[in-house]
Amino acid sequence: MSVRVVARIRPLLKAEIERDVIVEAVAGEAEEKRSIVRIPNPKKESEAYSFQFSSVYDQEATQAQLFDNEVSPTVKHLFKGFDVTLFAYGVTGTGKTYTMRGGKSLAERGVIPRLLSSIYRRARKVEKDTAGDTQVEVMMSYYEIYNDRVFDLFEPPEKRTAAGLPIRDVGNGKTQVVGLTDRPCTSLKEFEELYDEANVNRSTSATKLNAHSSRSHAILCVKVTQITGDETRISTASAIDLAGSEDNRRTDNMGYRMVESASINKSLFVLAQCVEAISKKQARIPYRESKMTRILSLGQNNGYTVMILNLAPVRSYHLDTLSSLNFANRTKKIEVNEIENQPIYREAASKNKLDGEKHASQDMPSLHRQPLRPKILSHNSHLKDVTTNGPKPTKQFAVYSDKPKQAARPAPQANISQARSTAIPHKSPKRTSSEAVPTLGRPSKMLRMNDAMRLAKAVEPGLSKGTIEAMIERKVMEALEQRADQTTVCNGDPISGEVQRRLNALEKRVEGKETERAEGLQYLLMAKQHQVRGEEASALKMYQLALPHFPGNEKLVRKMSALQDRISAKKAEKRTSVAGGVALPVVASLNDDEPANQPAPRRRHNADEDDSYHEAHDTAPTYDEDDEFMYRPRTKIRQRPQTNKRATTAPLLDTSAKHSPPPEDDDGQVSNSEDELATALVAQTPRTKHILHIINTKDVSQIKLLKGVGAKKAEAIVNCLCDLDDDAGVTSLSELGKMRGVGVKTVENMRLGLDRMVVQGVMDEMSTYSGLAFCLDGDPRIYSASRKIARVPLSDSIIEP
Numbered sequence: 001m002s003v004r005v006v007a008r009i010r011p012l013l014k015a016e017i018e019r020d021v022i023v024e025a026v027a028g029e030a031e032e033k034r035s036i037v038r039i040p041n042p043k044k045e046s047e048a049y050s051f052q053f054s055s056v057y058d059q060e061a062t063q064a065q066l067f068d069n070e071v072s073p074t075v076k077h078l079f080k081g082f083d084v085t086l087f088a089y090g091v092t093g094t095g096k097t098y099t100m101r102g103g104k105s106l107a108e109r110g111v112i113p114r115l116l117s118s119i120y121r122r123a124r125k126v127e128k129d130t131a132g133d134t135q136v137e138v139m140m141s142y143y144e145i146y147n148d149r150v151f152d153l154f155e156p157p158e159k160r161t162a163a164g165l166p167i168r169d170v171g172n173g174k175t176q177v178v179g180l181t182d183r184p185c186t187s188l189k190e191f192e193e194l195y196d197e198a199n200v201n202r203s204t205s206a207t208k209l210n211a212h213s214s215r216s217h218a219i220l221c222v223k224v225t226q227i228t229g230d231e232t233r234i235s236t237a238s239a240i241d242l243a244g245s246e247d248n249r250r251t252d253n254m255g256y257r258m259v260e261s262a263s264i265n266k267s268l269f270v271l272a273q274c275v276e277a278i279s280k281k282q283a284r285i286p287y288r289e290s291k292m293t294r295i296l297s298l299g300q301n302n303g304y305t306v307m308i309l310n311l312a313p314v315r316s317y318h319l320d321t322l323s324s325l326n327f328a329n330r331t332k333k334i335e336v337n338e339i340e341n342q343p344i345y346r347e348a349a350s351k352n353k354l355d356g357e358k359h360a361s362q363d364m365p366s367l368h369r370q371p372l373r374p375k376i377l378s379h380n381s382h383l384k385d386v387t388t389n390g391p392k393p394t395k396q397f398a399v400y401s402d403k404p405k406q407a408a409r410p411a412p413q414a415n416i417s418q419a420r421s422t423a424i425p426h427k428s429p430k431r432t433s434s435e436a437v438p439t440l441g442r443p444s445k446m447l448r449m450n451d452a453m454r455l456a457k458a459v460e461p462g463l464s465k466g467t468i469e470a471m472i473e474r475k476v477m478e479a480l481e482q483r484a485d486q487t488t489v490c491n492g493d494p495i496s497g498e499v500q501r502r503l504n505a506l507e508k509r510v511e512g513k514e515t516e517r518a519e520g521l522q523y524l525l526m527a528k529q530h531q532v533r534g535e536e537a538s539a540l541k542m543y544q545l546a547l548p549h550f551p552g553n554e555k556l557v558r559k560m561s562a563l564q565d566r567i568s569a570k571k572a573e574k575r576t577s578v579a580g581g582v583a584l585p586v587v588a589s590l591n592d593d594e595p596a597n598q599p600a601p602r603r604r605h606n607a608d609e610d611d612s613y614h615e616a617h618d619t620a621p622t623y624d625e626d627d628e629f630m631y632r633p634r635t636k637i638r639q640r641p642q643t644n645k646r647a648t649t650a651p652l653l654d655t656s657a658k659h660s661p662p663p664e665d666d667d668g669q670v671s672n673s674e675d676e677l678a679t680a681l682v683a684q685t686p687r688t689k690h691i692l693h694i695i696n697t698k699d700v701s702q703i704k705l706l707k708g709v710g711a712k713k714a715e716a717i718v719n720c721l722c723d724l725d726d727d728a729g730v731t732s733l734s735e736l737g738k739m740r741g742v743g744v745k746t747v748e749n750m751r752l753g754l755d756r757m758v759v760q761g762v763m764d765e766m767s768t769y770s771g772l773a774f775c776l777d778g779d780p781r782i783y784s785a786s787r788k789i790a791r792v793p794l795s796d797s798i799i800e801p
């Protein structure tokens, strides 16, 4: 079943006028209900574009209508064991929070309170219908993704760590936020109290486009547990209020608002890239490039997914609306597996406990862990499963993959049966090393030869060659089966509590480091962006935020102090000029007014009629160090000399930063001594993407236009790409550098050759709204176009004259 997409056009706000309305909801041919959004072509008003969705709600639509038609039907699926995901998508100020949370009055209540009300009603009905045999429990967790960090909204902000909570994949397309509070919630009243209390902790702020703009993505998870005797069935409803994409030329965002905005836009950009990749059936879906996409797992999760596309009706949102419509148009084609969660049986669960198994969460049986063991063992352990078509064993350490998991994903039953199989008591695991060794690897060639010779001697003379071969094959199969049996038994070693605890701690640490590094890199990226724009004070602030993530990084400290000196010098110069009576133009510095080393408060109080949802909350983020998440950057990169041998044997999958070309210094010079962090950043810049796109076109005429690449080199590159025979092509500059006849120097020339102005434009776009347009287009050539208007692709829409 595909994602159900419904559109909702919000009513006019006070400052908007009827004359500016350009978006309308119309009914399709021979249809009663409205299902088409019509909007004029921004270039030619006489033309209109039409986008068809499951339903379209116009300005008059009420909260009750939307809920009753779109959300209410999913509640019965929830009680049948399906997971339900509801999310609101749209540009800032289009009514996502209003739709999901709603107003204070009964009629204005949004999707979330209505959903809970409906869940409690159904729970009572189930309990009544089964005469109390089935008990229904409702638990709730609520968290936000703010600046790509996850925070528990049930925790007060002062309890938050700078790095936020780590997330981990738990199979079946699900992720788990580690350390999240699960609150039992027995009645609607209790829910409302909890929800209101938690919403106070949510990051909202006033922007020019929305007085109560959400600065984070908020995810409410409602876990419904139905217990009937030994059987427990768990399903989850997730209601997600995404932050809206923002065009910062319209929001006038400054300083921290700008940082938040860049983070929001980046995550939405990645979401659009994921949708793009899914719709093009690409092998790599970039889920892991943002926490929001990892958690949303669009197209990976099972159950029912409903997307509510929020739209503003007026002209000032024209291009944003088109961009959202295009995104929604692609999303509606995403297929979601309709698989319900299988019940868990108490017997098996308690047995597991007896066996010393630990389950972090009841609904995640795949969290069952086993100790580390040599790779060869884990490899062999699959042998039996493969031959018997049994369930896929749990990975010892999650190896994260961006590839769509549908095909390889074990059915939910797999987890359950696995939980049961672990309940089978295994014999004592103790083995001497001499016993273990023969079961580990393949028997030596000598041995196998001897076996064959013995067999050949044993057979009676006169047997045909075919018969002998068949006998040998049978013997080999028997030996393999026997070995697989032994290996499986060996793998069933129970884990001691201590090992389990250490394993969990280790994994948490690894996850924490990843998170820490990613956050630090993000700050550095933003710092670079500000610097490129000449916003030095903001750049400095970003570097300061990045510093705790890379303790002891001298380069970073030096860079900051140089920047600080420059800022001070400029200020002094400015003062001198003013003192000298020279009137200077006002420099558009983002936050000259804020002391550079003090983080600005994250939340501001906004007086509003809906006070219960937006109370005052002036809390500055704390960037205290948390041992658990401490990260130390790896050693510096050393440039490897270019040799033909390396170029010809370069593995395509190696994306390590080691061979990335050196990034630029502030003054634009290539610096061989830049640290790995900056190199990693450069690997993600729009410029890099642009180069890779050009290379992956395999078009000699385009490639040869890159600086330092002549026709000959371009041809060599194309030949190399063809030899690779990989649809994904080259995915990083380091790979490109390793191609035959390319090298680091050439890559660096390509980068420098790109027009700086274009890159600047792209960075602006990335940090504002238009990055979305880029990924919706799926065509990075928009980089060279300078106006957004040219970038909105409308190929999927119906054009009406």
Ligand SMILES: Nc1ncnc2c1ncn2[C@@H]1O[C@H](COP(=O)(O)OP(=O)(O)OP(=O)(O)O)[C@@H](O)[C@H]1O
Residues within 6 Å of the ligand: 009, 010, 011, 013, 090, 091, 092, 093, 094, 095, 096, 097, 098, 099, 210, 212, 213, 214, 215, 242, 243, 244, 245, 310
């Ligand atoms: N259907 C509606 N009926 C009445 N008012 C609405 C409706 N939709 C939105 N509004 C009003 O529009 C304004 C913006 O809505 P809201 O804050 O929900 O936008 P948003 O998309 O969540 O924005 P952001 O992404 O910035 O958080 C609010 O004042 C809200 O009350």
